[in-house]
Amino acid sequence: MEVLLGLLTTEPMSGYDLGLTIRGSVGYFWNESYGQIYPNLKKLAAGGFVSSKSEPQKGKPDRQVYSITKKGRERLAKWLAVPPQPEVPRNELLLKLFFGEQVPAPMLIDYVEHMAEEHRAVLLLLERAEREEIDKNRHYPGAPYWRMAAHYGQAEIKAHVLWAEETIAELKKMASKQRSDSAIGLERRHARK
Amino acid sequence: MEVLLGLLTTEPMSGYDLGLTIRGSVGYFWNESYGQIYPNLKKLAAGGFVSSKSEPQKGKPDRQVYSITKKGRERLAKWLAVPPQPEVPRNELLLKLFFGEQVPAPMLIDYVEHMAEEHRAVLLLLERAEREEIDKNRHYPGAPYWRMAAHYGQAEIKAHVLWAEETIAELKKMASKQRSDSAIGLERRHARK
DNA sequence: AAATGCATGTAACGCGTTACATGATTTT
DNA sequence: AAAATCATGTAACGCGTTACATGCATTT
Numbered sequence: 001m002e003v004l005l006g007l008l009t010t011e012p013m014s015g016y017d018l019g020l021t022i023r024g025s026v027g028y029f030w031n032e033s034y035g036q037i038y039p040n041l042k043k044l045a046a047g048g049f050v051s052s053k054s055e056p057q058k059g060k061p062d063r064q065v066y067s068i069t070k071k072g073r074e075r076l077a078k079w080l081a082v083p084p085q086p087e088v089p090r091n092e093l094l095l096k097l098f099f100g101e102q103v104p105a106p107m108l109i110d111y112v113e114h115m116a117e118e119h120r121a122v123l124l125l126l127e128r129a130e131r132e133e134i135d136k137n138r139h140y141p142g143a144p145y146w147r148m149a150a151h152y153g154q155a156e157i158k159a160h161v162l163w164a165e166e167t168i169a170e171l172k173k174m175a176s177k178q179r180s181d182s183a184i185g186l187e188r189r190h191a192r193k
Numbered sequence: 194m195e196v197l198l199g200l201l202t203t204e205p206m207s208g209y210d211l212g213l214t215i216r217g218s219v220g221y222f223w224n225e226s227y228g229q230i231y232p233n234l235k236k237l238a239a240g241g242f243v244s245s246k247s248e249p250q251k252g253k254p255d256r257q258v259y260s261i262t263k264k265g266r267e268r269l270a271k272w273l274a275v276p277p278q279p280e281v282p283r284n285e286l287l288l289k290l291f292f293g294e295q296v297p298a299p300m301l302i303d304y305v306e307h308m309a310e311e312h313r314a315v316l317l318l319l320e321r322a323e324r325e326e327i328d329k330n331r332h333y334p335g336a337p338y339w340r341m342a343a344h345y346g347q348a349e350i351k352a353h354v355l356w357a358e359e360t361i362a363e364l365k366k367m368a369s370k371q372r373s374d375s376a377i378g379l380e381r382r383h384a385r386k
Numbered sequence: 387a388a389a390t391g392c393a394t395g396t397a398a399c400g401c402g403t404t405a406c407a408t409g410a411t412t413t414t
Numbered sequence: 415a416a417a418a419t420c421a422t423g424t425a426a427c428g429c430g431t432t433a434c435a436t437g438c439a440t441t442t
Contacts, residue, residue: 029287035397159351
């Protein structure tokens with residue numbers, strides 16, 4: 001809800017634009033789907049926090065351009081003044097790794113490798129975003145804060161990738177040890193049969 | 194849902210125990226409230242994934258002890274075989290920092306400092322958990338995986354704390370610069386008046 | 387001609403949190 | 415005596431995702 005107000009302080013936008021902007025700016029640490037954006041804009045408009053102006057378009061539904069109002073800025077300020085609550089964590093990869101005993105080793109390795117690759121790709125995006133989006137607007141007063149947020153993502157991802165590399169090495173070591181163990185196990189099972 | 198199955202592979206437990214166990218083990222990267230645990234256990238029981246046995250207690254409602262069934266283990270294995278989906282990020286601190294231009298500098302500094310302290314505290318917990326919980330069960334076949342998950346948390350937190358320290362320094366520098374700037378601003382405003 | 391993209395939106399559904407209810411036991 | 419803790423659970427509510435609907439424009 002408040003992301004919308006925050007982004008509208010930079011310039012008036014339509015719901016669609018807001019979706020694109022979110023993806024391209026705060027997307028790394030905050031996301032909002034169109035299923036929320038459109039209804040939330042309506043609610044904000046009903047409360048007088050944003051005003052809308054419809055611009056006709058050829059062939060497409062009218063473009064609703066929203067601007068933040070004075071009341072909206074007050075609401076944003078009020079929200080910004082609330083100390084951020086620590087989020088509830090939900091990391092499916094870690095949970096599956098935690099139960100790794102019950103997962104075939106190659107599968108686990110695959111999971112961690114995929115994660116590392118995705119994170120490496122996001123790191124490139126964040127670095128590019130910093131160079132292109134933030135540096136180009138470096139005279140905008142918000143730029144230093146954008147950079148700090150981008151650095152958070154970069155620092156976090158680098159830590160994740162390092163961890164992934166260590167973990168993959170360890171998983172492979174365990175897997176090879178397991179193979180030699182289970183070779184013995186196989187002989188036994190064979191013998192029993 | 195599946196955390197419950199996963200934890201029940203180590204030993205039969207009641208819903209209450211599961212809540213405590215979650216907090217003490219996977220809590221850093223996965224949480225589940227009692228408002229979910231109890232209904233989910235019922236659903237799992239209805240589906241035959243767990244069996245329950247009620248033990249009478251003095252003065253308290255009967256203790257329902259749940260055990261995972263063969264069918265439950267199959268369900269768990271199936272879930273573990275699904276590649277983990279990247280989570281949707283929601284970091285309120287970062288979002289507020291991103292809009293930091295509209296936030297009084299001391300408030301921002303406070304937010305980041307609080308975050309750093311919380312994370313430092315969690316780091317101690319994780320390190321202690323590794324020493325006490327994991328090392329003591331080091332012969333349990335799941336232990337290496339628990340350790341990997343704990344290391345993820347440690348690596349991530351260390352990166353967060355470092356970032357926080359850098360960011361606080363930068364925010365303070367900006368704040369002092371802003372103060373001298375706004376001193377000029379004050380003079381101007383004074384003059385205009 | 388068919389498929390994909392643009393741009394707006396609505397509806398259904400599921401998941402999860404919070405608050406409440408209960409009733410004995412232990413603590414202050 | 416009052417308050418907090420243990421241990422179970424239920425109900426209401428809100429948030430968010432996914433899927434669907436629309437209809438013109440552009441691309442293949």
